[in-house]
Amino acid sequence: MTKKATIQTKKHQMPRIINRIHFLGIVNLSEHCAEGDEILNQFIEERQNLDLPALLGNCFLEEIKENLGNGTYDSLLNGGIYVVNNKKRRHFGIRRVLVHYSYAAYVYRGGMVDTPFSFVQKQSQDSIPVPMSELRNLHDENRKMAWDYWKMTFDYLCNNKDLFDCFDDCDCPKECDGCEEGCDDCRDRESNNTRGYRMKVISK
DSSP states (O other): OOOOOOOOOOOOOOOOSOOGGGGTTTSOOOOOOHHHHHHHHHHHHHHHHHHHHHHHOHHHHHHHHTTTTOGGGHHHHHOEEEEETTEEEEEOHHHHHHHHHHHHHHHHHTTEEEOSSOEEEOOOTTOOOOOHHHHHHHHHHHHHHHHHHHHHHHHHHHTSGGGOTTOOOTTSOOOOSSOTTOOOOOTTOOGGGOOGGGOOOOOO
16 A cells, blocks of 8 residues: 655745735725735735846845844835935835835736636726726836835935845945946846846847
């Protein structure tokens, strides 16, 4: 008699940097049932996995996820005021960036339901669906806001880079003398840790 080995696999629970609470007061998010939160969380994880590595690099993103309760990372996550050359600046944190990236995907695709016949859009008896062109505009607007918020947070990071082990400061402004082509000393960094906005597509 042979025994069959049973292999059990556990779904990897990835820590989400944001949840529904972080959307309140920032974007228009209606009250949902548990199913609605599940859909929202799918888009949060999607954009956390795709947009944040392009901005932060994989190493730094993992560092942040491992330190969500660490006070040193509170300003990076939630924003705040910092001082540069005796002048105050404000940024709004990585969470605000991810809120707008997640919301962009949510409003554009969150109302779609898969059926045996095709994808359909949810609607109730007393509602009129928003035209896809308007949803696309809302999607693009939120992605632009996410980028604008990121630029503020990136400035904070450049001026506080010593606080974070994995932060890649290659795109930060550098001061040096006699550098005709700038001061980029990180041309050889690994591709899996490269922030996406530096990458270029070259057509042959």
